[in-house]
Amino acid sequence: MTPPAAVLKGVAALSGVTALAGAVALAGAVALLPAATAQARDAVIIGVQLEPPILDPTSSPAAAITEIEYGNVFEGLVQFAADGSPRPALAKSWEIAADGLSYTFHLRANVRFHDGTPFDSATAKFSLDRAMAPDSVNPQKSRLDAIRAVLAPDRLTLRLTLKRRSGGLLQSLAWGAFAMVAPRSAAANAVDPVGTGPFKFLAWRRGDSLTLTRNADYWGVPARLQRATFQFIADPSAAYAALMAGDIDAFSNYPAPESIAQFQADKRFVVFVGSTEGETLLALNNRRPPFDDIRVRRAISYALDRRSIIEGAMYGFGVPIGSHFPPQNPAYVDLTGRYAHDPKKARELLREAGREGFAAVLKLPPPSYARRSGEIVAAQLAAAGIRVRIENLEWAQWLDEVFTRHDFDMSIVSHAEPMDYDIYARDDYYFGYRDADFKALIAALDDAIDDGRRRELLGLIQRKLADDAVNGFLFQYPALDVCDAHLHGIGFGGVLNVIELDKAAFDDASPTPGAAAARPSIAAAAVLLAVCGGALLLFAARRFGPWFVAQRLAVLAATLAAASAIVFVIVQIVPGDPARFMMGLSAEPGAVATLRHQLGLDAAPWLRYLDWLRGLAHADFGMSYTYRIPVGALIAQRLQVSLPLTAYALALSTLCALPLGLLAAARRGRPADLLVTGVTQLGLAVPNFWLGMILAWVFAVTLHWVSAGGFPGWQAGWWAAFKALTLPAVALAMPQAAILARVLRGSLLDTLNEDYVRTARAKGAGDWRILWRHALPNALIPVMTILGMQFSFLLAGGVIIENVFFLPGLGRLVFQAIVQRDLIVVQSVVVMLVFAVVSVSFVVDLSHALIDPRLRTSGSA
């Protein structure tokens, strides 16, 4: 083979790696819907921190479900007024019998579910009976324990008879968990929610967004917005960037109090500051010494300086509390003076208890309020002589260690549920407070229906918890919401912390592009992949013989088998229970066990492995635990972002690196070489996420040239999608390009020292000619090796970049799946990556053989 042919083949093989990825990306994109047209400004995009695990509020306590859907998609018989009292919703009025043992609700007429099913007393009875049934997984079912029977005497009357008086029953019925559902649609609500509210469910792009559309047949005043999209943005900085760049119109529960001041100063935004039902606690393990000693707990309370915690962790947002009760509630008693900050007194109490200078571990969940409060609390406790070691946990670990197994000394967490003081009466609750007097107070409260008496009891409850210093009571979590100044009538917060959209509207009419749901065409992508793979194999078989190909295929299969077994074992050791995590904080053990059974998690591990393998053989990856849709569809959706991004970054990196490397080698030691070496040195040194941060800050936040992140979907048009991927691709590609250029230059210079190059030079060949004809083919071998490595690194290694730019890609899917203990997704993605890497390595080997004939024999030997 003559050298120029080798070069051409080498370059062709080099682009083979990119071509394979690019082709699949193309297939995904081609199969998508045509570009959506611009819409009038009647569509809102709202950022929220957390994605709901499922969409059925009656089977999961996840706050994100209620936040998005309650009052919009689903409605209850009653709802909460701002002060926590019940007000009419689907029940327009009610009467309570004098003995408190019978409740009669008068239901609204002409209410229909989104699928046309009429709402009446029979559907209401169905909803409550379903919530109370023995096999119900309703996360709040114990709140209805007092109900003896649900009766439907006529079409619009619903009567509840009680076993005992239940003072909080009306408020309980306002919980999202007791939303009204219809018999026909209830089972599918997890993925296709059907309610009675002013908005209908339209689409859910997992890991990215959820879209609602207007319900024209709403029983009340229909909504003014045509469409509402909730975009999931967990990262505080991505939230900040998305708002600043105008990608979203509002953010509910904005996670970064430190940048609130900037939004307040900016005329484009309106900021709402309020309070939530979330009491933020320094939880103490009352079961475990020394926290079983009330003097130690009181000492901790004296050691805490709430003002500086709020100032430092929350930038001054949040109201200090002295007990487990929200200050905005009419029954609130201010007990913040009960343990005024006094480190000296704390030390005295510790000395008295014989616990001076004890050591403790503070286990913190992921949210920034907890992590930041933790650092300040640790410093404050240190001032009282308590040695605190901080341990940061993922949510699943926190739920497992702290919440379930009670293996902790101290923790910091916000208890977001309204009216949740009854958790102190639960012996099995994680902080382990057991007190007969307190239980008597809760029982008395349950029995009381008179408002005055209830208020008095609530006061006693607050004092009792403060006296016993059960936990360190820090602050009421603030509600911080940022909103486009042109968007009016949107309601944030409330007792259940919901986003109310029924009255929301824009006062300007400028068009904004809509984010329609994507329809991935998995089949098209699969066919194209198969065609590409087949062509490659045919080519290889013709060139190197069928034996070579058969051998490679056998190796491929063996690798996949080994990998799947290893992955399964590793993933199975990871502690944490997916069922527990999906059900969340306030779920009951019975409900968790039911869910475990439903998901098949109670089967033996090896049975689950065989099940999964059997599925893999049919290209069926199984069902995601969290999202409850096929894993294959989930991965396909994410690949639409990750593959193009990888191909884009790989292309950018190769395009930059090849000329730079060649130039540097050719002009070795001259200014051009020095410049290239300098630039690549710099490129190597810049972390891609930092580059991403800086790029987003310069081009999106400051200059507004491109959006700060997000992916509009391929249906929004090639140009929009391309633009959205540009900054992340540049951030990913630059460090890779620097590596590639360096390796290329280094290996070119190495080959230039070879005898054949010297011979060529002796024969009088020019520098460029030597480089091109003699050095490059050999130098491409290490380049190819590096390029093969970069493919898999880019494909899933972009987790951080995907988070910086909130792209719904593969890396983020894996990250979320691990955090959510969605083991089957982790397994499948990893096995798929193994497949991709082994295939790429196959291509790289082929290209080695193409470039260097000497390797061909040893390669097939």
Added chain:
Amino acid sequence: MSLPTRNLSFAIGVVITAVFIGAAALSLVWTPYDPAGIDILSKLRPPSAQHWFGTDQLGRDVLSMIMAGGRNSVGVALLSVVIGLGAGVPLGLAAAARGGGVDEFLMRGNDVLFAFPALLLAILITAVFGPGAINAIIAIGIFNIPVFARVTRGSARVLWTRDYCLAAQVAGKGRLRISAEHILPNLAALLAVQGTIQFSLGIIAEAGLSYVGLGAQPPTPSWGRMLNEAQTLTASAPSLAWFPGLAIVLFVLGVNLLGDAAHGAVHEP
């Protein structure tokens, strides 16, 4: 690289690396302020005479945190390269020396390992063993193994076809001996370059892990976590994002310049 250039880049590399390692070492005994010392009242101060790099959102001294954070970067990156070299080079040599089934087995085994992207592996490791610096070392180190193995194997296979290797074979030297006496010395320069790259990548990877909360845990300062915390403050306190980022860039740059010069000295005496 010409001699003056090499000397210059060597000098710059030495100075930068020495400054960073010196600052990290100094932080063991002295920093201007306690790097974990929270002082809410003086938070978000711009750079000044008292606080050369300013203070962060909790009032900690940024210079002190960067000094102490350097310890973390050096330790994690260095140990992870040691893991990668120690396991990857023998693997690559063996694969190239034995060829055939052994080669396939080792390299596909490597593929399986390599198919776990570093971050995914780190997340898995931290999920099992809990987050922390040690687990970051293991995660980055394991990721380094296939890198060294592949580079070693790729070039060793070429070297095996060289005349001197063939001659050694004919002379009856064993594969192990040839690998050690003829292949490895010829790979040293390439491995040094790759080692430098992996060390600097280790610094960056450690920063990345800390950035997503999987590296060293608070109150141990780390550059990545500083960047994470600075991200929402870029508009109001940009220095918080610039200083740790520039620290990473400068340190990595210094190490790379040093490595380049050393490579040149070995390779082009």
